Amino acid sequence: MARVYNFSAGPSMLFEQVLKTAQSELMEYGSSGQSVMEMSHRSSTFDAIIKDTEARLRRVLSIPDNYKVGFIQGGASTQFDMVPLNLMTTGQADYLVTGNFSNRAAKEAAKFGKVNIVANTKDINYTAIPDVDAIQYTPGASYVHICENNTIFGTRFTKVPQVEGVPLVSDMSSCILSRPTDVSKYGLIYFGVQKNVAPAGMAIAIVREDLLGHAAQNVPSMLNYTTLIEADSMYNTPPCWCIYMTGLTLKYIEEEIGGLAEMEKRNNAKAKVLYDYLDSQEFFKNPVNKPDRSIMNVTFTSPDPDTDKLFCAKAAEAGFVNLKGHRLVGGMRASIYNAMPAEGVAKLVQFMEDFVKQYG
Amino acid sequence: MARVYNFSAGPSMLFEQVLKTAQSELMEYGSSGQSVMEMSHRSSTFDAIIKDTEARLRRVLSIPDNYKVGFIQGGASTQFDMVPLNLMTTGQADYLVTGNFSNRAAKEAAKFGKVNIVANTKDINYTAIPDVDAIQYTPGASYVHICENNTIFGTRFTKVPQVEGVPLVSDMSSCILSRPTDVSKYGLIYFGVQKNVAPAGMAIAIVREDLLGHAAQNVPSMLNYTTLIEADSMYNTPPCWCIYMTGLTLKYIEEEIGGLAEMEKRNNAKAKVLYDYLDSQEFFKNPVNKPDRSIMNVTFTSPDPDTDKLFCAKAAEAGFVNLKGHRLVGGMRASIYNAMPAEGVAKLVQFMEDFVKQYG
Numbered sequence: 047m048a049r050v051y052n053f054s055a056g057p058s059m060l061f062e063q064v065l066k067t068a069q070s071e072l073m074e075y076g077s078s079g080q081s082v083m084e085m086s087h088r089s090s091t092f093d094a095i096i097k098d099t100e101a102r103l104r105r106v107l108s109i110p111d112n113y114k115v116g117f118i119q120g121g122a123s124t125q126f127d128m129v130p131l132n133l134m135t136t137g138q139a140d141y142l143v144t145g146n147f148s149n150r151a152a153k154e155a156a157k158f159g160k161v162n163i164v165a166n167t168k169d170i171n172y173t174a175i176p177d178v179d180a181i182q183y184t185p186g187a188s189y190v191h192i193c194e195n196n197t198i199f200g201t202r203f204t205k206v207p208q209v210e211g212v213p214l215v216s217d218m219s220s221c222i223l224s225r226p227t228d229v230s231k232y233g234l235i236y237f238g239v240q241k242n243v244a245p246a247g248m249a250i251a252i253v254r255e256d257l258l259g260h261a262a263q264n265v266p267s268m269l270n271y272t273t274l275i276e277a278d279s280m281y282n283t284p285p286c287w288c289i290y291m292t293g294l295t296l297k298y299i300e301e302e303i304g305g306l307a308e309m310e311k312r313n314n315a316k317a318k319v320l321y322d323y324l325d326s327q328e329f330f331k332n333p334v335n336k337p338d339r340s341i342m343n344v345t346f347t348s349p350d351p352d353t354d355k356l357f358c359a360k361a362a363e364a365g366f367v368n369l370k371g372h373r374l375v376g377g378m379r380a381s382i383y384n385a386m387p388a389e390g391v392a393k394l395v396q397f398m399e400d401f402v403k404q405y406g
Numbered sequence: 407m408a409r410v411y412n413f414s415a416g417p418s419m420l421f422e423q424v425l426k427t428a429q430s431e432l433m434e435y436g437s438s439g440q441s442v443m444e445m446s447h448r449s450s451t452f453d454a455i456i457k458d459t460e461a462r463l464r465r466v467l468s469i470p471d472n473y474k475v476g477f478i479q480g481g482a483s484t485q486f487d488m489v490p491l492n493l494m495t496t497g498q499a500d501y502l503v504t505g506n507f508s509n510r511a512a513k514e515a516a517k518f519g520k521v522n523i524v525a526n527t528k529d530i531n532y533t534a535i536p537d538v539d540a541i542q543y544t545p546g547a548s549y550v551h552i553c554e555n556n557t558i559f560g561t562r563f564t565k566v567p568q569v570e571g572v573p574l575v576s577d578m579s580s581c582i583l584s585r586p587t588d589v590s591k592y593g594l595i596y597f598g599v600q601k602n603v604a605p606a607g608m609a610i611a612i613v614r615e616d617l618l619g620h621a622a623q624n625v626p627s628m629l630n631y632t633t634l635i636e637a638d639s640m641y642n643t644p645p646c647w648c649i650y651m652t653g654l655t656l657k658y659i660e661e662e663i664g665g666l667a668e669m670e671k672r673n674n675a676k677a678k679v680l681y682d683y684l685d686s687q688e689f690f691k692n693p694v695n696k697p698d699r700s701i702m703n704v705t706f707t708s709p710d711p712d713t714d715k716l717f718c719a720k721a722a723e724a725g726f727v728n729l730k731g732h733r734l735v736g737g738m739r740a741s742i743y744n745a746m747p748a749e750g751v752a753k754l755v756q757f758m759e760d761f762v763k764q765y766g
Contacts, residue, residue: 050439054446057646065441069432073425079410079725081425083605083651086414086728119479119607120628123642127626157624240643245443247479247607247645264517266487268480269626282483283600285607286417287647291443365439368446 051390054368055197055343056220056241059385063302064294075290082290087283095286096279099293106300109229109252116251116271117279117289121238122147122219124269125249126154129215129234132261132271133189134159140187142207145172145196146374147217152191162187171375172199174335178207189213189233195221197241198372200345200379201338206231213257219249220342223299224384225310233257242342242383244291251275299384309384316382316391317341323395329402330378347377354378357401366394411750414728415557415703416580416601419745423662424654435650442650447643455646456639459653466660469589469612476611476631477639477649481598482507482579484629485609486514489575489594492621492631493549494519500547502567505532505556506734507577512551522547531735532559534695538567549573549593555581557601558732560705560739561698566591573617579609580702583659584744585670593617602702602743604651611635659744669744676742676751677701683755689762690738707737714738717761726754 052059075082078091085092100115109115118124129151130139138160141152144167155161162184165176183190190209195202197220207214213233222237229235234253240246251271258272267273267281274281279289303309321339324332330346332339348354354377358370371377382391412419435442438451445452460475469475478484489511490499498520501512504527515521522544525536543550550569555562557580567574573593582597589595594613600606611631618632627633627641634641639649663669681699684692690706692699708714714737718730731737742751 048439049434052440052444052446054444054449056643057444057446059444060441065433065443068443069429072429072432074409079408079727080412081420083425083428084412084414084417084419086412086417087606089414089728119481119484119645121479121642124479124626124628127628131626154627157626238643245645245647246447246643247648266484266491266517266626266629267514268484268487269629282481283416283598283606285479285605285645285648287605288607288645367439368449 048365050365050367051386051394052367053380053382053386055372055379055381056238057246058241058381058383060244060291061295061298061385064291064298067294068291083287085286087280087286092286095293096284096289099289099296102293102296102300103250106223106296106306107227107229107252112255113229114253114255114258114275116253116275117284118249118251118274119247119285121240121246121249122217122236123150125217125236125251126151128251128269128271129189129191129236130155130158131265131269133213133215133234133257135260136186136188138162138184138187140164140184140190142176142181142190142192143168144175144201145193145199146372147197147219148191148193151193151217155191171333172196172201173333175201175203175338178203178205181207183207183209183212187212189215191215193217195340195342197343197381198374198379200332200334200340200343202340202342204337213254221340223306223309224313224342226306239288239292241381243295244288248285248288248292250292312388313341313382313384316386316388317344319391319395320344320380320382323398327402329406330398342381342383344380344382345371345375345377351376353405356405360401361397364397366397408725410725410727411746411754412727413740413742413746415732415739415741416598417606418601418741418743420604420651421655421658421745424651424658427654428651443647445646447640447646452646455653456644456649459649459656462653462656462660463610466583466656466666467587467589467612472615473589474613474615474618474635476613476635477644478609478611478634479607479645481600481606481609482577482596483510485577485596485611486511488611488629488631489549489551489596490515490518491625491629493573493575493594493617495620496546496548498522498544498547500524500544500550502536502541502550502552503528504535504561505553505559506732507557507579508551508553511553511577515551531693532556532561533693535561535563535698538563538565541567543567543569543572547572549575551575553577555700555702557703557741558734558739560692560694560700560703562700562702564697573614581700583666583669584673584702586666599648599652601741603655604648608645608648608652610652672748673701673742673744676746676748677704679751679755680704680740680742683758687762689766690758702741702743704740704742705731705735705737711736713765716765720761721757724757726757
């Protein structure tokens with residue numbers, strides 16, 4: 047069938063051109079006589095791939111020289127462990143709970159030290175982001191942790207906490223590369239690649255170098271940033287295919303889109319089409335505090351759960367797939383990451399209008 | 407250029423037919439309108455892929471019903487941590503050190519309890535496997551750990567330790583699926599997939615179910631077999647592409663090769679060609695105790711390191727790549743995993759004969 051518009055929260059759409067390149071190179075990369083999937087990670091060919099991927103990431107995100115990059119298996123969930131195991135040097139850390147994943151990160155960190163929940167928006171069902179300047183941060187906290195875009199609830203931080211002397215750690219899994227980011231505001235950025243970058247199977251950590259080297263001796267080697275980063279992500283065999291695919295996406299963003307400023311412009315425009323429609327009628331509702339609306343994940347509900355179900359089924363028939371909201375919240379969610387084309391969103395809105403005419 | 411014969415120790419060759427299928431399905435899997443790389447791991451399409459992959463693994467390896475299967479990120483190196491964190495319930499375990507990876511596994515386990523090195527072949531440079539029946543195992547050890555095929559040194563266990571009441575844990579990264587395996591002899595089998603199965607980025611654990619459920623509360627969730635396996639390897643987003651590729655390889659072994667008995671026959675025949683040649687002349691030497699020779703990794707040296715270097719360079723020019731031995735041992739190593747065709751080995755031997763004629 048034709049390529050569908052895939053609104054999955056992750057894994058999710060990749061740029062069609064990136065997939066085409068991967069397909070054309072699958073049997074043989076360059077003139078190597080091998081697939082990237084077969085290549086020794088110690089070969090000069092793969093060495094060039096991983097170095098080029100890191101260099102592109104550094105250029106696209108303007109990563110300062112005093113930050114190190116690690117390609118790490120296990121997704122963001124493994125980062126929930128690695129962050130406290132490596133950075134919780136004072137025995138405590140501050141967590142802002144603004145959704146499911148920040149909650150999981152906080153619970154996981156509590157295995158390794160004292161977790162201070164300095165903000166929690168559960169009582170408003172995570173529909174808004176707290177005012178980061180009004181929060182009482184803990185003196186002596188090792189770091190402040192946020193999940194910058196909340197995939198399930200469709201919110202995002204427009205301003206991030208900045209606490210004097212306390213590094214900010216941000217899970218950017220569902221917003222990385224969606225807009226320019228001032229990396230210098232962060233001590234550590236991490237993200238699973240499966241939403242906006244590459245197939246599932248890897249996280250990338252961007253760590254300010256003064257935060258390295260403080261893990262306890264008995265931390266598992268595979269959970270030690272310093273061990274992994276000092277070995278240039280080759281402490282063990284890295285997920286070579288994910289790294290290669292990450293490189294292809296970065297190349298596309300850099301050379302075809304023109305970088306993150308343009309990427310943000312396109313993402314803002316896509317989100318505006320959908321939110322403008324949602325605000326223009328009464329059938330579908332978006333519950334999120336307007337200034338905190340995510341430009342990556344747009345949630346909405348119809349008048350009742352049965353109609354939600356009907357909507358998702360009819361949408362799938364029409365080629366708009368994975369619009370069902372997360373089981374924690376129900377309703378619908380349209381994840382419109384970088385690779386979702388503008389016409390996918392425009393056509394979805396057209397479909398929603400038609401649906402309302404027929405069933406509204 | 408033409409497809410090379412890739413003798414890499416891992417990542418390594420995949421079956422050409424598997425790569426061709428992956429290429430043909432890359433833009434769209436079935437009639438899903440999506441690539442497997444873009445697919446929600448919660449979709450019914452991917453659910454069928456992961457279930458089929460596990461079912462095939464169970465059939466091909468004849469895994470008994472009281473064993474669970476987990477698809478886990480982080481390779482064998484992460485298993486070095488997971489094994490003691492989940493199974494070292496008595497505070498100690500026995501390790502047989504027969505090479506680099508069993509040594510790393512033992513060192514990592516020592517972070518979490520007492521490691522008894524009950525055998526160590528370092529003094530003979532790991533060129534032989536100890537007599538497993540002559541070893542003094544430790545009463546009260548939680549498990550006995552081996553690395554069943556030693557990639558770097560080219561040895562393998564032909565008989566595995568069987569200690570009454572003490573589960574055997576085996577790292578089978580470089581021999582899995584190379585021959586039939588009696589899974590019931592093991593408490594836990596694990597292997598990184600990047601040598602004999604799929605692209606790098608995943609390990610598979612096969613765990614006897616009575617060994618689950620004993621990890622301490624503060625073990626990282628991502629290192630807890632029970633957490634991962636109870637969630638059907640979906641505790642977090644799994645490495646979907648690796649799982650899909652694993653399924654393709656298993657399908658090929660099951661349907662095209664005809665299963666592991668036939669696979670072993672072919673592997674034995676390939677290894678015999680190379681070892682017979684090595685034993686027939688004096689220029690190249692294999693240092694391994696004959697009964698312990700690996701059928702997956704064949705090591706050899708020429709008379710001196712300069713000639714080794716020349717050999718590897720000339721071989722690469724002729725389309726035999728990655729023959730350089732591991733940096734720990736030097737010399738050469740031909741990794742002849744399942745996907746190395748018989749003609750690759752025959753042609754390598756022909757090349758070696760020609761090399762000796764010219765430079766011997």
